[in-house]
Amino acid sequence: MSLFNVYPLYDVTPVKAKDVYIYDDQGQSYLDLYGGHAVISIGHSHPKYVTAITNQLEQLGFYSNSIVNPLQIELANKLKVVSGCNDYELFLCNSGAEANENALKLASFHTQKSKVLAFKNGFHGRTSAAVAATDNRKIISPLNAQQKVDFVDLGDLESVEAILKQNQTCAIIVECIQGVGGLDQSTTAFYQGLEQLCKTYNTLLIADEVQSGFGRTGEFFAFQKHKITPDIISIAKGMGNGFPVGGILIYSEIKASFGLLGTTFGGNHLACAATLSVLEVLDQQQLMNNATDISEYFMEQAKKLPKLKAIKGRGLMLGLEFDFPISELRKTLIFKHHIFTGSSKNPNLIRILPPLTVKKSHIDMLIEALHSELK
Numbered sequence: 001m002s003l004f005n006v007y008p009l010y011d012v013t014p015v016k017a018k019d020v021y022i023y024d025d026q027g028q029s030y031l032d033l034y035g036g037h038a039v040i041s042i043g044h045s046h047p048k049y050v051t052a053i054t055n056q057l058e059q060l061g062f063y064s065n066s067i068v069n070p071l072q073i074e075l076a077n078k079l080k081v082v083s084g085c086n087d088y089e090l091f092l093c094n095s096g097a098e099a100n101e102n103a104l105k106l107a108s109f110h111t112q113k114s115k116v117l118a119f120k121n122g123f124h125g126r127t128s129a130a131v132a133a134t135d136n137r138k139i140i141s142p143l144n145a146q147q148k149v150d151f152v153d154l155g156d157l158e159s160v161e162a163i164l165k166q167n168q169t170c171a172i173i174v175e176c177i178q179g180v181g182g183l184d185q186s187t188t189a190f191y192q193g194l195e196q197l198c199k200t201y202n203t204l205l206i207a208d209e210v211q212s213g214f215g216r217t218g219e220f221f222a223f224q225k226h227k228i229t230p231d232i233i234s235i236a237k238g239m240g241n242g243f244p245v246g247g248i249l250i251y252s253e254i255k256a257s258f259g260l261l262g263t264t265f266g267g268n269h270l271a272c273a274a275t276l277s278v279l280e281v282l283d284q285q286q287l288m289n290n291a292t293d294i295s296e297y298f299m300e301q302a303k304k305l306p307k308l309k310a311i312k313g314r315g316l317m318l319g320l321e322f323d324f325p326i327s328e329l330r331k332t333l334i335f336k337h338h339i340f341t342g343s344s345k346n347p348n349l350i351r352i353l354p355p356l357t358v359k360k361s362h363i364d365m366l367i368e369a370l371h372s373e374l375k
């Protein structure tokens with residue numbers, strides 16, 4: 001059987017990884033400034049993470065959500081402490097799309113409305129409601145397109161209000177920093193305006209923190225910079241450092257009832273062990289502070305690059321926008337300099353999403369490589 005060919009692949013076969021490095025089947029090392037798409041938070045194969053998952057597997061790898069799982073309770077408590085998000089409850093699932101799917105569904109249950117408001121250039125995943133709220137016609141099938149979604153420019157509060165006034169919108173879903181879209185963000189006034197409008201018109205505010213959460217921006221969540229309180233926060237990627245896990249934090253006003261949401265694999269014992277160790281390491285190694293420090297260093301160094309139009313993003317969710325398409329440059333970075341970086345919907349933008357353990361010396365390697373190619 002051949003593989004369903006949906007991924008254009010780089011011809012690299014990683015077989016091992018440690019912290020910020022990946023090693024291929026030829027023994028070549030690569031500096032990972034992509035983090036497997038913002039997934040690697042505490043570094044590849046962190047010893048505490050490996051021990052936590054291994055020990056858990058030796059005890060109990062999986063049982064369904066029909067029994068008591070104390071690890072889920074421990075995880076919810078630890079998440080509250082490390083994130084500073086009080087007054088939320090936790091529902092666990094398996095991926096970012098699934099987190100948003102549950103968030104949107106819950107908003108619709110809660111408000112009894114059926115339209116969604118999303119932003120142009122946003123990305124929320126590939127499942128039914130999540131992909132319908134994603135601004136990319138190419139990945140929305142006719143089946144998904146049956147859902148009712150209004151797309152608005154990020155920053156356009158007037159249009160948001162005009163739509164919410166019609167009293168059909170169950171949720172606004174927003175990335176405070178757009179990941180796949182190319183690291184654009186709006187102002188604190190805009191995000192606070194969304195929060196206010198949601199309250200006025202009985203609409204829930206969903207912060208999609210799938211990519212930006214778990215410390216990547218230097219704060220636990222990107223929305224925290226704007227001092228807002230979303231009704232639902234979706235999480236995944238950095239949460240499991242590669243173990244497939246996702247979830248939503250649900251504000252306490254939204255009430256649970258048996259059977260409202262559910263999943264077979266979500267919140268299983270291994271996923272909880274992985275996430276608990278991520279939270280422990282984030283905290284103990286002060287990785288959010290590292291994200292802030294390295295980000296500042298990155299900005300200082302990167303602004304001297306030739307052909308650079310803008311540095312976008314925050315913390316270790318960064319973009320370098322050039323005045324030319326970057327696809328060849330990315331290939332050169334991989335195959336000549338052995339550095340992984342990411343792309344985005346913006347063809348001129350390189351995305352930098354390293355493990356949060358990255359050091360200044362690794363940034364120097366990227367900057368040197370870019371100088372040598374751009375002169």
Ligand SMILES: Cc1ncc(COP(=O)(O)O)c(C=O)c1O
Pocket residue numbers: 095096097098100123124125126175179180208209210211212236237
């Ligand atoms: C902001 C955001 N939301 C949702 C998703 C979907 O996550 P997943 O691929 O785990 O379904 C992504 C993935 O890139 C994302 O960046």
